[in-house]
Amino acid sequence: MVVDTIFLAAAIPAVLFAGISKGGFGSGAAFAATPLLALILEPAQAVGLMLPLLMMMDVASLKSYWGKWSKEHALRLALGAIPGVVLGALVFKNISADGLRLMVGLVAVGFVAYQLARSRGHLNTGKTFVAPFWGYFWGAVSGLTSFISHAGGPPSTTYLMGSKLGKTAYQATTVIVFWWINLIKFPFYLGLGMLDRGALSTYPWLVPTALVGVFIGVRAHNMIPETIFFRITYVLLTITGAKLILDALT
Numbered sequence: 001m002v003v004d005t006i007f008l009a010a011a012i013p014a015v016l017f018a019g020i021s022k023g024g025f026g027s028g029a030a031f032a033a034t035p036l037l038a039l040i041l042e043p044a045q046a047v048g049l050m051l052p053l054l055m056m057m058d059v060a061s062l063k064s065y066w067g068k069w070s071k072e073h074a075l076r077l078a079l080g081a082i083p084g085v086v087l088g089a090l091v092f093k094n095i096s097a098d099g100l101r102l103m104v105g106l107v108a109v110g111f112v113a114y115q116l117a118r119s120r121g122h123l124n125t126g127k128t129f130v131a132p133f134w135g136y137f138w139g140a141v142s143g144l145t146s147f148i149s150h151a152g153g154p155p156s157t158t159y160l161m162g163s164k165l166g167k168t169a170y171q172a173t174t175v176i177v178f179w180w181i182n183l184i185k186f187p188f189y190l191g192l193g194m195l196d197r198g199a200l201s202t203y204p205w206l207v208p209t210a211l212v213g214v215f216i217g218v219r220a221h222n223m224i225p226e227t228i229f230f231r232i233t234y235v236l237l238t239i240t241g242a243k244l245i246l247d248a249l250t
Contacts, residue, residue, distance in 0.1 A: 003202050010040050015053060015206045019213015020220070022057040022175075023064075031151040035108045035240040043100035043149075044092070048194035049202065050150055051182060053210045058179035060214040065172035073163055076132060077156055077177045080139020081146070082184065088147025089188040102248035104149040108241030111154050112234045118161075134159050139177075146181050147188070153178075 014033035021032075037046035095103070138159040146152030156177060160170055189195050 003205065006040060007202070008205060010036055011049075011202065011206060012209050015050075015209045016213040018050070018054065019057050019210045019215075020217040021213075022054070022061050023214040023217020023220070031111075031146075031149055031153060032108070032237055032240075034149045034151070035104055035237060035244060038101065038104055038244055039240060042097055043104055044097070044192075044194050045196055045199075046104075047149060048189055048196055049199045051185060051189055051195070052199075052203075053206055054150060055179075055182045055186070056207065057210050057214050058175065058182055060211060061175045061218070062179060064218045065168070065175045068168055068172035069176045070163065070165055070169055070173050072132075073135060073160060073165070074173045074176050076135025077139035077142060077159065077173075078180045080136035081143030081152075081177070081181045084140035084143020084145075085147050085181065085184050085188065086143075087140075088144045088185075089192065091144070092147065092192060092194075098248040100148070101244045104151075105241040105244030105248060107145060107149050107151045108237040109245070111151065112237050112241070114154055115234065142177070143181055146178070147185055152181055 014036040017036075018031075018033040033050055034046055037049060041049065092100070138155045141155035142152035145155060153174070156174060160173060163170075165173065
């Protein structure tokens, strides 16, 4: 993995963006880093590169949100995620690079479509997914999509939006759940050879960037409206998702 100007121009903004989201500002948007990186790296490389960084962001975020999560919602999502991660590993093992590009691209574009539909009132999750069963179900979907492209946020949000949690409790629940999901993903990534040793040369650049992003996200959580952040996210995801889909199909 070559650390050159093109790599840094894509990776530093992507990781900073993910750190800000992980810190609590623009929750659920952290996975935008993966489609951005997949434009310059093989999809498996992009996903593997991000996992240790996301795990570090999880640990950095835990201190600020420790004990503020909803135990019952976190437990359902965490338990449901286990079979989802196993299924994700099976999918990843048996799919081509173009298949991965297509899946990452579809998840990116699908995330934007989902958020827009929900914001305009076309999807009402508030009364639909409150039963305990849905916690396990959406936990499994989160485990699957998180394994493929670190995109577990939208499925978990679908469940948590109906739980009437406060902003901080919601963020704390997602932090502890994805700390767990990323932890159980690690041995599978290792076994599938997705953790490239060449990525070690990038971490002197990316680790400080990730920590700065988390710091900004925690500070911005209670201070700044998220509208602009999400608009930027949607534009980036639409462009990168469409590019990945086009590359996969052509």
